[in-house]
Amino acid sequence: MAKVLMKGCEALAEAAIRAGCRHFFGYPITPQTEVPEYLARRMPEVGGVFLQAESEVAAANMLYGAAGAGVRVFTSSSSPGVSLMAEGLSYIAGAELPVVIINIVRGGPGLGGILPAQSDYFLSTKGGGHGDFHAVVFAPSTVQEAADLMILAFDLADKYRGPVIVMGDGIIGQMMEPVEFSDGPPPEPPPKPWATTGAKGRKPNVINSLYLDPVQLEAVSLRLKAKYEDMARTELRYELFSMDQPYDVLLIAYGTIARVCKTSIGMLSEQGVNVGLFRPITLYPFPYEQVKQAAAAAKCVLVAEMSMGQMLEDVKLAGLGDTPVHFLGHAGGIVHSPGEIAAKINELRQSCGMGR
Amino acid sequence: MPTTIFSAPNALTPANTHYCPGCTHGVIHRMVAEAIDDLGLRERAVGVVPVGCSVLAYNYFNMDTHEASHGRAPAVATGIKRSRPELIVFTYQGDGDLASIGTAEIVHAANRGEKFTVIFVNNAIYGMTGGQMAPTTMPGQVTSTSPRGRDVEWAGWPMRVVELLSQLRTPSYLVRVAVHAPKYIVEARHAIKRAFQYQVENRCFSLVEVLSTCPTNWGMTPVEACRWLDTTMLPYYKLGTYKTPDPEQG
Secondary structure: OOOOOEHHHHHHHHHHHHHOOEEEEOOOOOOOOOOHHHHHHHHHHHEEEEEEEOOHHHHHHHHHHHOOOOOOOOOEOHHHHHHHHHHHHHHHHHHHOEEEEEEEOOOOOOOOOOOOOOHHHHHHHHOOOOOOOOOEOOOOOOOOHHHHHHHHHHHHHHHHEEEEEEEEEEEHHHOOEEEEOOOOOOOOOOOOOOOOOOOOOOOOOOOOOOOOHHHHHHHHHHHHHHHHHHHHHHOOOOOEEOOOOOOOEEEEEEEEHHHHHHHHHHHHOOOOEEEEEEEEEEEEOOOOOHHHHHHHOOOOOEEOOOOOOHHHHHHOOOOOOOOOOEEEEEOOOOOHHHHHHHEEEEEHHHHHHOOO | OOOOOOOOOOOOOOOOOOOOOOOHHHHHHHHHHHHHOOOOOOEEEEEEEEHHHHHHHHHHHHEEEEEOOOOHHHHHHHHHHHOOOOOOOEEEEEEHHHHHOHHHHHHHHHHOOOOOOOEEOOOOOEEOOOOOOOOOEEEEEOOOOOOOOOOOOHOOOOHHHHHHHHHOOOOEEEEEOOOOOHHHHHHHHHHHHHHHHHHOOOOOEEEEEEEEHHHHOOOOOOHHHHHHHHHHHHHHOOEOOOOOOOOOOO
């Protein structure tokens, strides 16, 4: 199929259809409302279900029901709405059901604002609901990558029987870029013999996350932990940029800010300064070991995020030894400029005695 | 030659229930199971069970079941029914679940005309958590969170769910029944079967409110509880069909 110019939100919605998903339940919220709007038109064309729920609480529980019935299903929301989905997400993880959730992040806390942010890193990777659970979290940096990861998200949700989150800042949802979808048929989901499809010729299936026996609940928790560890080994994704030449400073950034960093690196390159960029594509699992290796070759690390320092904590958890970790953050919809990041790097080089 | 004149419904498992002596959940479970058996629906039925006294109902219904989060059974049922319309989906919810934490979900499921069946068990109290005030608790009724009796100036009047939902324009089948005496049981059984029949015909949303006793948390013997339901709840929660999709009756 030829390239088409699409808004990020619409590309994500179309990607879900290309992944064979025919069920969407969601609620309008800026800056992702183009997802439900696109699907309200598109789902009937492909014989799918589009339903506008009465709230994000209900939408997440509709996902819970639909995923339990064994169909591919997804929703889309933005930060305050994703907070409301935390309950459903926890039940979905507890009952081990495959769902995909898009979060087009806006500034918070509270009602915050409607402009792009990356301040839901904790929500997506460390929390997102009560209890011991994790979800794979993808952080695309282009519309094409968003579409590709969206299709992969459905496969991983089925593979690990759990929620997968595609997290883009508001810019990923709102900007238009060329995107290309493959013409092939959608991947065939694995059989789901556990689903509530009617107990005909088999024992009844129960979708449940209740274990009143502590020994049983601990056994379930240990089994889930083993699953997440397997996920962490297998599903790591990241990009290394400008790291084939020696670098004094390593930038670590994801999503839109990683693209800004690439422009900064181009500017510095013209000044004869080489800077490396490590871009995590999966935020959970986080590439701790790879970050550590990349940082070992640098004199210092700069983490740039549209938050007050959330991924920063994972970078520090990677255990970078004596390598200092610096931070450049923005919030509320303020986006780093390439010049600002380049200036910060020059400042760090001087203060660390790296010279020009 | 021996002839079977009475047996347990196929749609119930042989498990003993955990319900308190004198509670009517067991009777209502049986009625749901009998309706499903009568209509031959067990192999395509999915029960959505709540948080509350009937949280373990998945151990008793001999069919596919889905354990919902508190109050969200109508949203979970919406997800199932919209994904697989060929299934026969019902929710089984108490008054804390449906009339308190789950009001948004039940109102919007009814308003969208979701083609599933709701069994709403109203015993005017929170049972599983040990007898707290519910939206359906009667004026003056003593509970652990209304120790001086429900004060309607403070807590409002008991919520009449069937009357509330009957104001919606979307067609539905809305009925209130009781099971505390044999004369009501025949009507209740008929209403539950009819609610499933409407779903089989893909006609409308249906909700059967069943008035129920809670001797344990009401602090009464089962016989006293039946009498209290009769004298206190029945005059306020009037039995009858409040709405039907049939034009001649609606």
